[in-house]
Amino acid sequence: MGAMMETKTVLNLSTIYFYITDGCNLRCRHCWITPDSAEKDMDTDAVKGAIEQAGEMGVRSIKITGGEPFLRKDIFDILRFIREKSIQVIVETNGIFIKDKEAQELRDLKVSHVSVSVDSFTAEFHDEFRGEKGSFDASVAAIKALRKADFKPQMITSICRKNAKDLRKIALFAQSIGAGSLKLNPITSMGRGEEMDKHGELLSIEEIIELEKYINTDVLPNINIPILLDIPFAFKKMSYIKKHKGRCGILGMIGLLSDGTISMCGIGSQIPELNMGNIKKDRLEDVWRNNPVLVSIRESIPDKLEGICSKCMFKRLCLGKCRAEAYHRTQSLTAPFYFCQEAFNKGIFPETRIFN
Amino acid sequence: MANSKVNKKIILREEGDEAFLFNPETGTIKTLNLTGISIWKLCDGSHSKEEIIDRVTKEYDVKSKDIAKKDLDDFLQMLEKADFISNA
Numbered sequence: 415m416g417a418m419m420e421t422k423t424v425l426n427l428s429t430i431y432f433y434i435t436d437g438c439n440l441r442c443r444h445c446w447i448t449p450d451s452a453e454k455d456m457d458t459d460a461v462k463g464a465i466e467q468a469g470e471m472g473v474r475s476i477k478i479t480g481g482e483p484f485l486r487k488d489i490f491d492i493l494r495f496i497r498e499k500s501i502q503v504i505v506e507t508n509g510i511f512i513k514d515k516e517a518q519e520l521r522d523l524k525v526s527h528v529s530v531s532v533d534s535f536t537a538e539f540h541d542e543f544r545g546e547k548g549s550f551d552a553s554v555a556a557i558k559a560l561r562k563a564d565f566k567p568q569m570i571t572s573i574c575r576k577n578a579k580d581l582r583k584i585a586l587f588a589q590s591i592g593a594g595s596l597k598l599n600p601i602t603s604m605g606r607g608e609e610m611d612k613h614g615e616l617l618s619i620e621e622i623i624e625l626e627k628y629i630n631t632d633v634l635p636n637i638n639i640p641i642l643l644d645i646p647f648a649f650k651k652m653s654y655i656k657k658h659k660g661r662c663g664i665l666g667m668i669g670l671l672s673d674g675t676i677s678m679c680g681i682g683s684q685i686p687e688l689n690m691g692n693i694k695k696d697r698l699e700d701v702w703r704n705n706p707v708l709v710s711i712r713e714s715i716p717d718k719l720e721g722i723c724s725k726c727m728f729k730r731l732c733l734g735k736c737r738a739e740a741y742h743r744t745q746s747l748t749a750p751f752y753f754c755q756e757a758f759n760k761g762i763f764p765e766t767r768i769f770n
Numbered sequence: 771m772a773n774s775k776v777n778k779k780i781i782l783r784e785e786g787d788e789a790f791l792f793n794p795e796t797g798t799i800k801t802l803n804l805t806g807i808s809i810w811k812l813c814d815g816s817h818s819k820e821e822i823i824d825r826v827t828k829e830y831d832v833k834s835k836d837i838a839k840k841d842l843d844d845f846l847q848m849l850e851k852a853d854f855i856s857n858a
Contacts, residue, residue, distance in 0.1 A: 651785075651788060652785065652788040652789070652790050652801045653788060653801070655801070656801050716797075727781075727783075727792045727797075727799065728799070729797065730797035730798075731799065764785075766783040766784075766785050767783070769781060769792065769794055
């Protein structure tokens with residue numbers, strides 16, 4: 415043939431989402447990961463081996479999540495090991511085990527960012543939603559302790575029909591307890607969220623779009639912390655997009671489950687065909703370079719995205735929002751993101767964001 | 771000095787008090803504020819930089835022409851670098 419083969423560049427692996435335990439002390443009604451038990455969690459040596467490999471590959475940041483990471487007795491040992499490799503750490507937790515001492519220890523380790531889940535401004539709603547009495551008080555205390563230790567902790571609120579109506583109160587509450595930002599995750603029909611969906615508890619696309627408008631007009635003018643509603647860029651104001659990138663870094667990230675399974679992200683706990691090996695026996699670098707799912711993602715995202723995503727001006731920024739969810743719904747990695755496609759079909763996708 | 775002229779392939783989208791430019795070939799997006807929109811529309815190859823500064827300072831009540839000149843230079847440089855405009 416003579417012609418040179420065109421190859422798609424393998425981007426560096428920059429981020430790992432590490433679902434470090436499958437144990438959890440809560441039973442949240444909406445959890446998409448649906449943690450089970452810590453029985454199959456990797457031991458400390460195996461976890462450190464994984465981090466060692468990440469360090470060798472030049473990984474820049476690891477998000478520690480779960481399950482509840484602080485259920486692990488070795489969590490600070492692990493965090494210290496990551497920091498010794500000069501890798502940044504972000505931690506997602508329900509905060510129940512974070513008191514003043516732990517918050518200070520996280521500060522001393524120069525953990526970059528901590529997010530704590532709190533779903534309401536009342537204990538009644540939160541405790542019922544999270545399945546554990548007293549969890550609200552403990553999580554709120556964690557945010558306060560983190561603030562005291564000089565963090566700007568993010569409060570993460572999972573939003574459904576029941577608490578969306580209280581958004582203004584939730585935002586004011588987040589600010590009052592010292593949260594540095596409020597992240598709103600509309601609950602999706604994955605994991606335990608499927609059951610909520612069956613009972614009509616999830617917000618519709620129209621309601622989520624309205625919520626975004628309400629945040630801009632009625633909530634943000636009255637508070638001093640950013641509110642980050644997790645919806646596709648096509649529905650965000652330009653001023654927001656300029657300030658907050660916040661996209662899924664699918665071309666530079668990988669997920670690592672508590673038993674060592676290497677996956678696209680946490681989705682591996684739900685869809686086994688997106689699992690790519692196990693770090694206890696496979697080299698992370700080999701998987702990153704050669705796994706067919708990852709190769710396919712590199713070849714098709716964003717250029718081969720289908721449906722409304724193919725016409726969207728923001729596809730290079732957005733990368734099709736959440737490919738795991740697209741796959742979960744359609745078994746295709748290039749399917750349009752359901753939210754945008756449904757909005758387009760209903761005539762409520764912003765026309766100014768479409769070309770062709 | 772040559773006048774600035776927009777690359778015809780670039781799409782301008784206005785959304786109330788915000789706007790953005792989109793390059794369909796590269797997917798690059800640049801955000802614009804109201805002043806940016808006015809400047810973009812004046813980059814038709816027939817207006818000199820001085821004329822653009824005059825128009826913008828009058829339209830937006832800009833106090834200092836020196837500041838306006840520096841802002842305009844930075845803005846045009848950014849657009850030129852991204853291949854959104856060229857010098858006619």
